[in-house]
Amino acid sequence: MNKIEIACLPGDGVGIEVMASAKQVLQKAADMHGGVQFSMTDFPWGSDHYIETGAMMPEDGIERLKEFDAVFLGAVGNPAVVPDHISLWGMLIKIRRELELSLNVRPARLIKGIQSPLRSPKDFDLIVVRENSEGEYSEAGGVIHNGQNEIAVQNGIFTRKATERAMRYAFELARTRGKKVTSATKSNGIVHSMPFWDRVFQETAKDYPDIETSSAHIDALSAFFVTKPESFDVIVASNLFGDILTDIGSAVMGSIGIAPSANLNVEGTYPSMFEPVHGSAPDIAGQGKANPIGQIWTAKMMLDHLGYTDLGQAILDATEEVTESGIKTADIQGTSSTEEVTQAILSTLQK
Amino acid sequence: MNKIEIACLPGDGVGIEVMASAKQVLQKAADMHGGVQFSMTDFPWGSDHYIETGAMMPEDGIERLKEFDAVFLGAVGNPAVVPDHISLWGMLIKIRRELELSLNVRPARLIKGIQSPLRSPKDFDLIVVRENSEGEYSEAGGVIHNGQNEIAVQNGIFTRKATERAMRYAFELARTRGKKVTSATKSNGIVHSMPFWDRVFQETAKDYPDIETSSAHIDALSAFFVTKPESFDVIVASNLFGDILTDIGSAVMGSIGIAPSANLNVEGTYPSMFEPVHGSAPDIAGQGKANPIGQIWTAKMMLDHLGYTDLGQAILDATEEVTESGIKTADIQGTSSTEEVTQAILSTLQK
């Protein structure tokens, strides 16, 4: 029997609720398979931990996570009690950086039974490969305080290594899919980092003559995610551009509550981390209303990564069967609770 | 009789076609008014000028523009013959910078007869106030060339002066409208410039206790432009964020071909410049297919700025009457040519 060690970090707010759902689904998937066991260890880190200890996670937290095969995260942040920059940089971004999770892979597609806000959406199925370690989210910079003459400087840092790594991953991924890669740029307005990005894209593309390439400026590309999402296959984007595009992708799918993501350590030096795109949603936390599908679809991405693609597929199929039957939370025009959706997925999986 | 001097810069591609339309509309508006004359001087600057002379506009171009009451621009760029960074930074961005057009004001709303790609759009009516002089579009930065260790650095520069100027304009504008200002931020990921932006927003807001304020991260805000554009009134955004939001706004209105913008010199030291949001669209240039509404609505914004708000309103009303009657270009599900739409607007104005 294969034993897979999963670190579960429910985090804050709805993270706790949707984590509970997804763990049940993972457990059921393992039971169905018979040959694998998911050993899930909970770490109650997050804003409450911060209030008790002054830190979002213990000092040896990252070291402890490194012992696992994968990290499964709910959501981080409770701005009413901990400022966002402390909670996010003390846990979510800290894990992304210190486990060297250099890519954030986020699919967007139509799911049966979930209505897109678009009038007549074509059947899109795209994946954004987001650079996850640097770029616009760099800590370099500062503010020169001088009253009315204050100046803030924010340094975006783009390395060849990280840029090319994201692009190569996108090209390899496109080979397994629609064989198209679109690069998100803004070299007409951002004149150092983005022309560099374009050049690395052109150079890297030479190694993938079988892949069709294109570039689009982030303004136009954001609009295209609304007007013609079906024209994309794999999109490679910087940290900020990937962040923006994937929220638009979620909106166009029908709810941010369903969107999954994988934060990958592509070198395999440390475990990868899996988290839904949505946040901790303090406004609906604790009410049993949260959509568990983002976390469950994220579990599927984790299973794919761990090599259990058949189980991942079974989970997504069961989920679509449930949404198609109309058992849905309020964010996707349903009336069911987190628990009802979870139970429906569990019993569909059983079949 | 008041004489208003307008510098017309058709530029490239469809810019030339839609400029011809909008000039006719301006002429007709002046005839209707009786008390004003628009003296329109053409400057054939752009990519052809670059091919002939090596520059997008003559050396004294900016000085010549300063003599006018307003600058009316079509679109800039013909990437097949002039690289984008040369054409845009040699003309569009050059004008924005050298005429000190520190704000880019871009409305988005539903227009009668133009179908939004949204399934059930509520009647939204928002204005993005985009900082137009600095921020992410700074020329500071560079690339350290060192083979596989290459690093590109892009410095975003945010001054108190420009940041506060954009925000004050947004607050003043909100006072004339829905009394709400939303600040586009990303301080949870971009840790120097965006917390600075947030702080200036909070400080500036104190002077406008009558205005309701909120902040939203650019990823979520981009999604909200799709899921609930009706919840916004005035949005204040950095150069890059404003760029992205206004393209999404155009998409949600139904076509980038209809979106207008005003590049304002708020101090009144130099003329302001008015240009549609769309580009030169080389793919459809010269075919008589371009949608003239973006340029015509831009003419309305110029008239508003020059103090002829009644004429501006007449133009927009005539345009909506025409779109409602179904006389529309292909980008908004019509079959009419640029010329047919223009003629229809002219004869509606006549009435």
Ligand SMILES: CC(C)[C@H](C(=O)O)[C@@H](O)C(=O)O
């Ligand atoms: C062409 C480009 C430099 C420009 C910008 O980013 O400002 C355009 O997208 C716009 O919005 O006017």
Ligand SMILES: CC(C)[C@H](C(=O)O)[C@@H](O)C(=O)O
């Ligand atoms: C919470 C925030 C820092 C984060 C990001 O911008 O990366 C989130 O928006 C995401 O997309 O995972």
